[in-house]
Amino acid sequence: MTKKQILLNSLFTENAVWRQILGICSALAVTNLLMNSLVMGLGVIFTLACSSFTISFLRNYIPNRIRMMVQVLIIASYVIIVDLFLKAFLPNMSKALGPYVGLIITNCIIMGRAEAFASKNTPVNSAIDGIGAGTGYALVLLIIAFFRELFGFGTLFGLQVLGAWWTKWSIMVMAPSAFFMLALLMWFVYTMKTRKAKN
Amino acid sequence: MEISVFILFMAAVFTSNILLTNFLGMCSYLSVSKQIESSIGLGIAVFFVMTCTTALNYAVYYFILVPLDLVYLQYIIFIIVIAAFVQLTEMVIERFSPVLYYSLGIFLPLITVNCAILGVSLFMIIRHYTFIQSVAFGAGSGIGWMLAILALAGIRERVNEKFVPAGLRGAALSLIITGIMALGFIGLSGIAVIQ
Amino acid sequence: MEAQKKLFSETKFYPIFFMIIITIICVGILATFYHLTHKRVQNYQLVQIKKQVLETFDLPTETVSENYQKYIKMQKRDTITFYEAKRENNVIGYCFPVQGSGLWGTIRALVALDRDMSKIIGFTIVEQNETPGLGARINESWFLDQFKNKQIFSNNEVIKYALIPEDEKASKTEIQQITGATASSRAVVNILYNNLVEIIQKFKNS
Numbered sequence: 001m002t003k004k005q006i007l008l009n010s011l012f013t014e015n016a017v018w019r020q021i022l023g024i025c026s027a028l029a030v031t032n033l034l035m036n037s038l039v040m041g042l043g044v045i046f047t048l049a050c051s052s053f054t055i056s057f058l059r060n061y062i063p064n065r066i067r068m069m070v071q072v073l074i075i076a077s078y079v080i081i082v083d084l085f086l087k088a089f090l091p092n093m094s095k096a097l098g099p100y101v102g103l104i105i106t107n108c109i110i111m112g113r114a115e116a117f118a119s120k121n122t123p124v125n126s127a128i129d130g131i132g133a134g135t136g137y138a139l140v141l142l143i144i145a146f147f148r149e150l151f152g153f154g155t156l157f158g159l160q161v162l163g164a165w166w167t168k169w170s171i172m173v174m175a176p177s178a179f180f181m182l183a184l185l186m187w188f189v190y191t192m193k194t195r196k197a198k199n
Numbered sequence: 200m201e202i203s204v205f206i207l208f209m210a211a212v213f214t215s216n217i218l219l220t221n222f223l224g225m226c227s228y229l230s231v232s233k234q235i236e237s238s239i240g241l242g243i244a245v246f247f248v249m250t251c252t253t254a255l256n257y258a259v260y261y262f263i264l265v266p267l268d269l270v271y272l273q274y275i276i277f278i279i280v281i282a283a284f285v286q287l288t289e290m291v292i293e294r295f296s297p298v299l300y301y302s303l304g305i306f307l308p309l310i311t312v313n314c315a316i317l318g319v320s321l322f323m324i325i326r327h328y329t330f331i332q333s334v335a336f337g338a339g340s341g342i343g344w345m346l347a348i349l350a351l352a353g354i355r356e357r358v359n360e361k362f363v364p365a366g367l368r369g370a371a372l373s374l375i376i377t378g379i380m381a382l383g384f385i386g387l388s389g390i391a392v393i394q
Numbered sequence: 395m396e397a398q399k400k401l402f403s404e405t406k407f408y409p410i411f412f413m414i415i416i417t418i419i420c421v422g423i424l425a426t427f428y429h430l431t432h433k434r435v436q437n438y439q440l441v442q443i444k445k446q447v448l449e450t451f452d453l454p455t456e457t458v459s460e461n462y463q464k465y466i467k468m469q470k471r472d473t474i475t476f477y478e479a480k481r482e483n484n485v486i487g488y489c490f491p492v493q494g495s496g497l498w499g500t501i502r503a504l505v506a507l508d509r510d511m512s513k514i515i516g517f518t519i520v521e522q523n524e525t526p527g528l529g530a531r532i533n534e535s536w537f538l539d540q541f542k543n544k545q546i547f548s549n550n551e552v553i554k555y556a557l558i559p560e561d562e563k564a565s566k567t568e569i570q571q572i573t574g575a576t577a578s579s580r581a582v583v584n585i586l587y588n589n590l591v592e593i594i595q596k597f598k599n600s
C-alpha cells in the first residue's frame with residue numbers, strides 16, 4: 001500500500017470509531033467542549049504515531065509472550081509524556097481533561113493499531129497508520145463536540161456564537177447527548193456509504 | 200473528607216454511574232452485551248477486579264509512589280497492577296474452577312484494557328478519597344457497571360432489529376439505548392442529600 | 395553435526411531480560427522528562443494560588459508576583475492560615491481558605507472578608523470535582539459574584555444563605571442556586587457557613 005493509501009485507510013475506511021467501534025470511552029467524555037476535544041485528539045494522534053512507530057521498530061525483538069505488556073508499557077510511557085507536557089504548558093487543559101488523559105492508555109484504538117498494523121509493518125508506515133487512525137478519531141470528536149458545544153453552551157471554542165436568545169440545551173451538556181450524537185453520526189456515515197455504493 | 204461512605208457508594212452505582220455518566224468501559228460493554236449470560240459473567244468479573252485493584256492502587260500510590268516522589272509514573276504502575284491482578288485472578292480461577300474459567304474465556308484478559316478499571320483508580324486519586332471511600336467507590340462503580348451492562352443485555356435480547364433503520368442497527372442502537380438509560384439515571388440524582 | 399548454539403533471543407531468559415531493559419529505558423526517559431518540567435509545574439501552582447488570592451480581593455492580577463508582594467501578606471493564627479490585604483498601609487480585608495465536601499469530592503475555596511469581618515468582599519473556587527456542566531458551574535462568575543457584598547451576620551449570628559431558583563431576585567440572605575445542580579449549590583453554601591462559623595469563633599476569641 002502506498003503511504004497515502006495507508007493514511008486514508010486508517011482515517012476513513014477503517015475509521016476507529018464509526019467502523020471499528022473502538023475508543024468510544026474518551027470519544028464521549030471530552031466532547032462537551034471543542035477545545036477539550038481538540039487537545040485530546042492531538043494527544044491521541046501523538047501517542048498513536050509514536051507508539052505505533054516504536055512498537056513497529058521493535059517488532060522483531062519483542063518476545064511473543066510478553067507482547068501485550070511491552071505494548072502497554074510503551075503506550076503508557078508516551079501518554080505520561082503527553083500528561084507531563086499538558087501539566088507544564090497547558091495546565092488549565094490538564095485540569096479540564098482530568099483523568100481522561102491517562103485513559104488514553106486504555107484507548108482500544110492504540111492497542112488495536114499496535115496489534116493489527118504496527119507489529120507487522122515498517123516503522124514509518126506504522127507511524128502514518130497511527131496518524132491516520134488518530135486523525136479519524138479526532139475528527140469524530142470534533143464533529144460531536146461541535147454540536148454539543150454549540151447547542152449546549154452557544155459557543156464554539158469558547159467564543160460566543162449564539163446570542164442570549166438561545167436557550168441552552170442542558171441535555172447537550174450532559175452525558176446522554178454524547179451517546180445520541182455518536183449514534184446519529186454512525187447512522188449518517190452508514191447512509192452516505194450505502195448511497196455511494198448504490199451510485 | 201466528610202462524604203458519607205454510603206452516599207458515595209450509592210452515587211457510584213446510580214447517579215454517577217461509571218459507564219452512563221463517565222463513559223468508561225464502553226468497548227467491552229458494547230461487544231459483550233448481546234447476551235445476558237455473558238454479561239453477568241463479565242459484570243461480576245469487572246466488579247471483583249475493580250474493587251480489588253482500587254484498594255491495591257490506593258496502597259501502591261500512597262505507600263510507594265508518593266513517598267518515593269514517583270507520582271508521575273502512576274499510569275504505568277496502575278496498569279501494571281491491574282494487569283498483574285487480572286493475570287493472577289485468571290490463574291486462580293483456572294486452578295479452582297475450570298468450568299468458570301472456560302465460560303469466561305476471553306473476557307478476563309479483556310478486563311485489563313477496560314478503561315473503567317483504570318479510570319476508577321484515577322478518579323479515586325484525583326478526588327483524594329480515603330481508603331474506605333476508595334473501596335466503596337470501587338465496589339459501587341463495579342456494581343454500577345454491571346447494572347448497566349445487564350440492563351443493555353436485557354434490552355438487546357428483546358429488541359427486534361427489523362423495525363430499526365438499517366443504519367442504526369448494532370452499535371448505534373446500543374448507544375441510543377445507553378443514552379436513554381443515562382437519561383433515566385440522571386433522574387435519580389435528587390436522591391443524594393448533603394447535610 | 396554439532397548441535398547449534400541456541401540464539402539468546404530464544405532462551406527462556408530473553409523475555410525477562412527484554413522486559414527489564416525496556417522498563418529501564420522507559421522509566422529513564424520519563425524521569426528525565428519529569429525533571430525537566432517539574433519546576434515549571436510547581437512554579438505554576440504557586441503563581442496560581444497567589445493569583446486566586448488577588449482575585450478574591452478584587453485586586454489586579456496582571457503581574458501576579460509583583461501585586462502579591464505589594465498587597466498581600468500571609469499570616470497564621472491558631473491553626474488558620476489566612477491572607478491579609480493592605481493598600482497603602484490600610485487593611486482592606488482578610489482572605490481565608492475554606493473547604494468542605496461537595497457532591498463528588500472536596501471543594502476548596504477562598505473567601506475574603508472586609509476589615510471588620512462583617513461582609514464578604516470576594517469568593518473564588520480553588521478546586522472542585524463536581525459534575526462538568528452542572529455542579530461544576532459553581533465556578534461561574536455570576537454565581538460567585540452573588541456572594542460579594544453579602545453581610546455575614548444577622549442578629550449577631552452567621553447567616554446560612556437560603557437557596558432560591560436561578561432567575562429570581564435574591565434578598566440579602568438568599569443566593570440563586572444553579573439549575574440542575576442543587577446539591578453542589580447547597581454544598582457551597584454549607585461549606586461557607588461552616589467555615590465562617592469556625593473562623594468567627596476563633597477570631598472573636600483572640
